[in-house]
Amino acid sequence: MFRFAPYIWKGMIRHRARTAMTIAGAAVGVFVFCCVGAVQQGLNRLTQGVAANQSLIVFQENRFCPTTSRLPQDYATTIAKLDGVVGVVPMQVYTNNCRASLDIIVFNGAPPTDIRKFDTLRLIEGGWESFESRSDAAIVGIHVARRRGLSVGQSFTIGEVTVQIVGIFESTVANEENLIYTHLDFLQRAAGSANVGVCTLFEVLVREGVDPDRLATTIDSTLHSGPIATTTRRKGAFQASTLADLVDLIEFAHWLGYASVGLVLSLLATTTLMATQDRIKEHAVLQVLGVRPTRVARFVIAESLMICLVGGTIGMLIALTALAWGGFAIGAEGATIAFEPSWSLAVSGLAVSLLVGLLAGLVPALKVATADLVPSLNQ
Amino acid sequence: MSLVEIRGLSKVFQKGGETVKPLEDVDLDIERGEFVSLMGPSGTGKSTLLNLVAGIDRPSAGSIRVGETEVTKLSRAKLADWRAGHLGYIFQTHNLIPVLTAYENIELPLFLLPLSRTERQKRVNIALDAVGLVDRAYHYPRQLSGGQEQRVGIARAIVANPQVIVADEPTGSLDADTGSQIRSLLCQLNEELGMTLLLVTHDREVASLAGRQLRLDHGKIVEASRVRVANSTVGG
Ligand SMILES: Nc1ncnc2c1ncn2[C@@H]1O[C@H](COP(=O)(O)OP(=O)(O)OP(=O)(O)O)[C@@H](O)[C@H]1O
Ligand SMILES: [Mg+2]
Numbered sequence: 001m002f003r004f005a006p007y008i009w010k011g012m013i014r015h016r017a018r019t020a021m022t023i024a025g026a027a028v029g030v031f032v033f034c035c036v037g038a039v040q041q042g043l044n045r046l047t048q049g050v051a052a053n054q055s056l057i058v059f060q061e062n063r064f065c066p067t068t069s070r071l072p073q074d075y076a077t078t079i080a081k082l083d084g085v086v087g088v089v090p091m092q093v094y095t096n097n098c099r100a101s102l103d104i105i106v107f108n109g110a111p112p113t114d115i116r117k118f119d120t121l122r123l124i125e126g127g128w129e130s131f132e133s134r135s136d137a138a139i140v141g142i143h144v145a146r147r148r149g150l151s152v153g154q155s156f157t158i159g160e161v162t163v164q165i166v167g168i169f170e171s172t173v174a175n176e177e178n179l180i181y182t183h184l185d186f187l188q189r190a191a192g193s194a195n196v197g198v199c200t201l202f203e204v205l206v207r208e209g210v211d212p213d214r215l216a217t218t219i220d221s222t223l224h225s226g227p228i229a230t231t232t233r234r235k236g237a238f239q240a241s242t243l244a245d246l247v248d249l250i251e252f253a254h255w256l257g258y259a260s261v262g263l264v265l266s267l268l269a270t271t272t273l274m275a276t277q278d279r280i281k282e283h284a285v286l287q288v289l290g291v292r293p294t295r296v297a298r299f300v301i302a303e304s305l306m307i308c309l310v311g312g313t314i315g316m317l318i319a320l321t322a323l324a325w326g327g328f329a330i331g332a333e334g335a336t337i338a339f340e341p342s343w344s345l346a347v348s349g350l351a352v353s354l355l356v357g358l359l360a361g362l363v364p365a366l367k368v369a370t371a372d373l374v375p376s377l378n379q
Numbered sequence: 380m381s382l383v384e385i386r387g388l389s390k391v392f393q394k395g396g397e398t399v400k401p402l403e404d405v406d407l408d409i410e411r412g413e414f415v416s417l418m419g420p421s422g423t424g425k426s427t428l429l430n431l432v433a434g435i436d437r438p439s440a441g442s443i444r445v446g447e448t449e450v451t452k453l454s455r456a457k458l459a460d461w462r463a464g465h466l467g468y469i470f471q472t473h474n475l476i477p478v479l480t481a482y483e484n485i486e487l488p489l490f491l492l493p494l495s496r497t498e499r500q501k502r503v504n505i506a507l508d509a510v511g512l513v514d515r516a517y518h519y520p521r522q523l524s525g526g527q528e529q530r531v532g533i534a535r536a537i538v539a540n541p542q543v544i545v546a547d548e549p550t551g552s553l554d555a556d557t558g559s560q561i562r563s564l565l566c567q568l569n570e571e572l573g574m575t576l577l578l579v580t581h582d583r584e585v586a587s588l589a590g591r592q593l594r595l596d597h598g599k600i601v602e603a604s605r606v607r608v609a610n611s612t613v614g615g
Binding site: 003004010011014281286290291292293373374 | 461
């Protein structure tokens with residue numbers, strides 16, 4: 001087979017424009033496939049994983065947008081006393097946009113000493129000391145920093161909130177990298193004097209071995225006697241329900257991913273068929289020279305496979321690079337889904353290219369291997 | 380034992396509602412080293428006979444043996460393998476692969492044989508030398524003249540040193556001058572290299588080169604000498 005590689009190669013570049021266009025088509029298709037896959041993976045990460053299931057979110061009952069949930073901050077003391085609670089972090093959430101958006105900015109205000117204890121966070125620029133010592137200091141997730149071009153030393157304003165950026169962090173939880181952390185009391189005051197002593201939610205860390213759902217029920221029933229009723233859910237479930245509308249959309253979007261693969265398949269199958277029809281006589285001549293029909297069929301498949309693999313690899317690399325550098329996230333009501341590159345995305349992009357290349361070559365290859373030689377030669 | 384042995388060969392085509400029988404119960408023997416030409420009116424089945432010998436078409440009845448091989452009994456894949464080592468086919472139009480150079484075109488059939496790189500090189504150079512195109516080795520078909528292209532086609536047919544070479548009107552699309560070049564090349568293949576040739580042609584001059592001249596008429600093969608005798612009888 002390898003002896004014939006130069007022949008296959010020269011055949012492929014015979015129609016440069018056609019080959020290049022097919023490669024571009026395959027690249028676009030696999031690009032879309034990878035992007036949609038990244039959204040899907042982001043959603044899966046949000047609702048699964050340790051962070052999503054070992055912590056609880058206490059929110060005001062029947063409220064959805066973070067600006068409408070208003071809980072007395074002293075609930076924290078009550079919750080902390082319950083059995084099975086390791087820690088409680090009161091949090092103020094402030095967002096520029098309660099609707100679904102691709103460029104959502106979400107401030108989370110919490111006591112700085114609590115933020116420092118989050119074991120998911122790692123500062124890659126700036127220092128914790130400057131964050132703790134300055135009341136309007138903020139540390140910015142790497143995705144937001146990339147998206148908005150933010151760096152340490154700048155100030156950043158959204159609505160009535162202006163913060164000084166003193167650090168940039170990475171997180172083991174992708175969607176956390178879309179957040180900006182500030183001091184709780186700063187964000188409360190910035191959001192208006194009525195907000196002092198009031199916070200949006202409590203994040204409750206559950207002791208290992210304790211059933212988070214039982215604890216959630218206990219929290220809600222304990223706080224039921226207070227001035228404002230609460231709903232407590234696992235963090236993953238909370239985020240999924242906040243993003244419910246988006247989740248529906250994303251589930252629809254993954255069909256788009258399959259559709260783009262289908263388009264690549266039909267594009268490639270058409271070009272491969274055209275290429276073989278151009279070469280009916282040549283393929284017959286090869287067989288007269290003594291090349292087995294199955295081997296000529298393999299030439300055809302090799303060609304469509306190569307084209308699809310080259311295009312698919314390009315599309316996959318562009319998608320992964322864009323995802324890595326764009327720091328894209330989609331968000332609604334203060335919760336965000338991060339789109340991140342991953343190895344599994346790269347592998348599935350390549351696998352799809354391989355499969356499509358193979359399938360697209362199959363029918364033309366079969367035609368080539370079974371065509372009668374004499375009529376083909378007389379074309 | 381003759382090299383090619385054709386027995387009871389028939390071919391029937393269904394064309395629309397009509398049945399065409401270009402070959403009916405044909406017997407033919409070709410000896411090793413023989414140069415046989417086959418003439419006859421258009422549409423009598425000369426190409427059909429050639430294609431059956433080359434195993435690229437199937438007979439309706441009868442058998443063809445070439446050397447030790449029962450050509451009519453082989454599968455399509457086995458036929459391809461057999462052609463690679465034993466049969467050279469010269470087309471009317473050269474049918475070269477346009478994206479490959481003259482050298483690469485000639486080398487292509489050798490990829491199918493268990494030959495080393497140096498052995499392939501040696502054989503391609505011998506074939507190029509035989510057709511007088513050593514200085515055109517790295518030209519693409521579109522950079523060659525019609526006669527040169529046909530010579531590359533001939534080099535490709537002989538490069539694997541086949542048992543039999545079949546040629547279907549090899550001078551059919553060439554002008555007189557280049558035609559005569561090809562004629563002397565064919566003679567040279569037979570006389571100097573001892574190759575066995577079965578050649579279909581409309582050109583009397585080409586046919587006259589052959590040691591044995593045949594005609595195909597109404598599905599039967601007749602020795603041309605006998606045809607001449609018959610003609611003179613009718614004429615006289
Ligand atoms: N695939 C086919 N289907 C139907 N009829 C065919 C087919 N191939 C050949 N024929 C018929 O068989 C007959 C012989 O054809 P063939 O090509 O062998 O003739 P030929 O002697 O080579 O003619 P020419 O000198 O014009 O090349 C013709 O009548 C042709 O129409
Ligand atoms: Mg013919």
